[in-house]
Amino acid sequence: MRRKFWITFLGILLLAVVVGLVDYPSGPNIGSGEVKVHLGLDLKGGVQLVYSADTSGVSAGEEVDAVEGVRDVVERRVNAFGVSEPVVQTNKTANDWRLIVELAGVTDIDQAIATIGETP
Known part of the structure; x- marks a missing residue:
């Protein structure tokens, strides 16, 4: 015992x-x-951009593929921007599609918008 x-x-x-x-x-x-430790927007600061997708010209069955394709393109552009651990995600509310881009540590909002919106 x-x-x-x-x-x-x-x-x-x-x-x-x-x-x-x-x-x-x-x-x-x-x-x-x-x-x-990877700091996100809440601790490091940065930019959150929310884009609304116009899917009126796309058939209902192809909306998901179209929005995911846009997400992939934006993700490649953001990765070229040099941001560590960017978040690029899609969101659907009712019939509205949104693309949410979070760039931690980015201080120049105009440059971020220009980089995401540029033609490849």
Whole structure:
């Protein structure tokens, strides 16, 4: 009975030490090195652009493909812009399609709009 208690106690103590070493901010980096935290719009600042898609000239069955194609083109343009971890997503509310572009760390809104809107 006493032996079981000490084994359990030492196991919990060892687990607490390992968790403390991993969790402590200035402690040793275990594994691949430092953890890189990616800051989004809420912490780093940046630009969120919302575009409304005009799908009146597209048949109802092809709307999804058309909007996803536009998203792919805009995503390529944003990646060429050099922004780290941009978010480009589509959103449908009722019959309205939207394209949402989030660029963390971008301060020049006009340049971002021009880059997204340029002809490839």
